[in-house]
Amino acid sequence: MAILKIARMGHPILLQNCEPVTDPGAPEIRRLVADMMETMEDASGAGLAAPQVYVPLRLFVFRVAEARGLEDADDVPVGNTVVINPEVELLTDERVLRWEGCLSIPGLRAAVPRAPRVRYRGVDCDGTVVEREVSGFHAGVVQHEFDHLNGILYPMRMKDFSLFGFTEELARAAAARQAG
Numbered sequence: 001m002a003i004l005k006i007a008r009m010g011h012p013i014l015l016q017n018c019e020p021v022t023d024p025g026a027p028e029i030r031r032l033v034a035d036m037m038e039t040m041e042d043a044s045g046a047g048l049a050a051p052q053v054y055v056p057l058r059l060f061v062f063r064v065a066e067a068r069g070l071e072d073a074d075d076v077p078v079g080n081t082v083v084i085n086p087e088v089e090l091l092t093d094e095r096v097l098r099w100e101g102c103l104s105i106p107g108l109r110a111a112v113p114r115a116p117r118v119r120y121r122g123v124d125c126d127g128t129v130v131e132r133e134v135s136g137f138h139a140g141v142v143q144h145e146f147d148h149l150n151g152i153l154y155p156m157r158m159k160d161f162s163l164f165g166f167t168e169e170l171a172r173a174a175a176a177r178q179a180g
């Protein structure tokens, strides 16, 4: 396994529409998925999409960690998961603001409008269908990673840029608010 280099915002590969994976079980896809999971863990990320490691294919990995401070009663921890050739269906017209970061936009966070509930479907490397209806953090991370496959980065979803900042400053401001 290997830690992969992560593309940062500004690199054109992040704006590309990715191609479907023709053989999810191919050795090079299995290796890519294992390396992406290792890279995500190494970077303390919640998700990573293939174009972020310079591979313009329709697959992403993610996890919902226990330590996430699970925001939703339906939100349960999920171990490392791969979704290949995903489809995502937003289950409501409602949008909620969710705080997000991105390994391709290091050091920054923002509140991004997302559907609170989605259904997604894809396959893993064994061709097993992964199909879930989810809410909370899980729904947010899936929308974020799916966007990467269509060349969309979270700032492109934002409406209120006053809710965009450096993680460090946002944490300082939140601590000051609590103290004050």
Ligand code: NI
Residues within 6 Å of the ligand: 101, 102, 103, 104, 144, 148
């Ligand atoms: Ni991202």
